Amino acid sequence: xxxxxxxxxxxxxxxxxxxxxxxxxxxxxxxxxxxxxxxxxxxxxxxxxxxxxxxxxxxxxxxxxxxxxxxxxxxxxxxxxxxxxxxxxxxxxxxxxxxxxxxxxxxxxxxxxxxxxxxxxxxxxxxxxxxxxxxxxxxxxxxxxxxxxxxxxxxxxxxxxxxxxxxxxxxxxxxxxxxxxxxxxxxxxxxxxxxxxxxxxxxxxxxxxxxxxxxxxxxxxxxxxxxxxx
Amino acid sequence: xxxxxxxxxxxxxxxxxxxxxxxxxxxxxxxxxxxxxxxxxxxxxxxxxxxxxxxxxxxxxxxxxxxxxxxxxxxxxxxxxxxxxxxxxxxxxxxxxxxxxxxxxxxxxxxxxxxxxxxxxxxxxxxxxxxxxxxxxxxxxxxxxxxxxxxxxxxxxxxxxxxxxxxxxxxxxxxxxxxxxxxxxxxxxxxxxxxxxxxxxxxxxxxxxxxxxxxxxxxxxxxxxxxxxxxxxxxxxxxxxxx
Numbered sequence: 001x002x003x004x005x006x007x008x009x010x011x012x013x014x015x016x017x018x019x020x021x022x023x024x025x026x027x028x029x030x031x032x033x034x035x036x037x038x039x040x041x042x043x044x045x046x047x048x049x050x051x052x053x054x055x056x057x058x059x060x061x062x063x064x065x066x067x068x069x070x071x072x073x074x075x076x077x078x079x080x081x082x083x084x085x086x087x088x089x090x091x092x093x094x095x096x097x098x099x100x101x102x103x104x105x106x107x108x109x110x111x112x113x114x115x116x117x118x119x120x121x122x123x124x125x126x127x128x129x130x131x132x133x134x135x136x137x138x139x140x141x142x143x144x145x146x147x148x149x150x151x152x153x154x155x156x157x158x159x160x161x162x163x164x165x166x167x168x169x170x171x172x173x174x175x176x177x178x179x180x181x182x183x184x185x186x187x188x189x190x191x192x193x194x195x196x197x198x199x200x201x202x203x204x205x206x207x208x209x210x211x212x213x214x215x216x217x218x219x220x221x222x223x224x225x226x227x228x229x230x
Numbered sequence: 231x232x233x234x235x236x237x238x239x240x241x242x243x244x245x246x247x248x249x250x251x252x253x254x255x256x257x258x259x260x261x262x263x264x265x266x267x268x269x270x271x272x273x274x275x276x277x278x279x280x281x282x283x284x285x286x287x288x289x290x291x292x293x294x295x296x297x298x299x300x301x302x303x304x305x306x307x308x309x310x311x312x313x314x315x316x317x318x319x320x321x322x323x324x325x326x327x328x329x330x331x332x333x334x335x336x337x338x339x340x341x342x343x344x345x346x347x348x349x350x351x352x353x354x355x356x357x358x359x360x361x362x363x364x365x366x367x368x369x370x371x372x373x374x375x376x377x378x379x380x381x382x383x384x385x386x387x388x389x390x391x392x393x394x395x396x397x398x399x400x401x402x403x404x405x406x407x408x409x410x411x412x413x414x415x416x417x418x419x420x421x422x423x424x425x426x427x428x429x430x431x432x433x434x435x436x437x438x439x440x441x442x443x444x445x446x447x448x449x450x451x452x453x454x455x456x457x458x459x460x461x462x463x464x465x466x467x468x469x470x471x472x473x
Binding site for chain 2: 120121124125126127134138142143
């Protein structure tokens, strides 16, 4: 009996079951991120709304999702909501849990970005006759984007690893599949090493992409020229 | 009458910034508004295109009531040009794009038409060579001239200037005033908040003096400078003309 079996390690590194888990982790991250961004954007707008009710709702949402353990949120969605007659599949519950949580954090990042754009910019755009929606789209968001990108990148890095919490509701992402194999084969260290390598690979890859995005939008604003058609 | 301000009163909380202000700007007139800082002059000009709301009174621009909730404000504002103290060019857009954007998305002009207008106006403010630069690459005076071109690109009925030279280094003031003088000579209707009394004297048809939210004096330029009716106006002019 040896402590570390290289053959097992290499087998798992290319195991289709594990690779499938990696793929699931990637698309969970992507879908949760996109849903989180869209939802987070609207929550950010609500927090800045003139209507006290909208502000209150947004505040409550952020308070709820940032104030309760992330691990618990998918569990509640998957196991507790059926008691109210609301049933979701594992995939749905995992995605909803991740997206709702992500939206709470992203909305604060987006709000900070919007608030970093000086009020005078909005005033000038308004004086030119732009509607509030046009101002958001052509003036505020392109400028807010620069402020949003660095924390957004960190958030994506976190999300790549956070997807692992959905393993508690048996979502078959990387961690869950690693655990399944561990229970069959007992090569605990080798399997966790394989999982760690894939998580590191994903986060490293993302760091690389993030740096490219930051370089593109960070120091030359010239790339955001007005090329869009009406 | 292009701009008709009647009995406008505005509060910030308890503080009365504008007290029952009444005046007007006729078509082709150049009206300069002056007064001590905090007197409400900038607030008044911002009320004209509804960037600031007011509680009482009425402002009509080309016959349209600004404070009427039914008024299409974006449409009204697109017909009144405004130039700000801090230029407020859009830093993420090139000079050209700054001037083209509202023409495209507000007026719905074609790219060609918007560009033609842009080139013409840049030429007119003496910045034809700078079309593809970004605002941060220009001096304050140049940025303010672009801001004027951006407002003119909408073919406005009237232009509002809110202390257009107050944020500029002294050597850049004249290049901006020259552009404004040119506009005035061509008959543009203008309402200008400024401390540049020499400029006011040469281009204004009427002078308004505001102090503590009240229009204290509202008279033809020559009259205004030769003999002030109100001691507050005389005191203000004494302070600002003496150095």
